[in-house]
Amino acid sequence: VIAVVGGGDQAVEEAAFLTKFGSIVHLIHRRDELRAAKIVQEHTLANEKVKIHWSTVVTEVMGEERVEAIRLKDLKTDEETVLPVGALFPLIGFRPNAAFLPDEVERTAGGYLITDTWMRTNVPGLYAIGDVRDQLCRQVTNAVGDGTTAAVAVEKYLEGLEHR
16 A cells, blocks of 8 residues: 655556555545646546545654555544555655855746756756756656766866867
């Protein structure tokens, strides 16, 4: 039994994907409607192995050396229940940690840094990789690829500075 927390695209997609590995996937969402794209919602809601807990939050993760259960609180009734689970995936959104950078660095409305395919920002010599960068998927594999690309790009940038 697996629990996924969130209601955006990534959480809803992940819940459907995780049905391959668990007998049931509990999708816990603090609101009474999902924020995910309609097609993603329809696909996940149609999966009989996904059980959605509307207007619910996780208040405690229980277990000695691993996750064994989670305590849930229904936000409408204040009722609390304990749900035995073997895994917990909290996918409750991203906040790019880029506040330390100057305002001149171009960002999306959500605060993600805008880069080109070489991971360059609009500020010469400033590169961005991983979850702080505007991209479709936010996964460690993407960050590793971004890092490789940025390393090669920085090397070329520095070589260009040496030849000035």
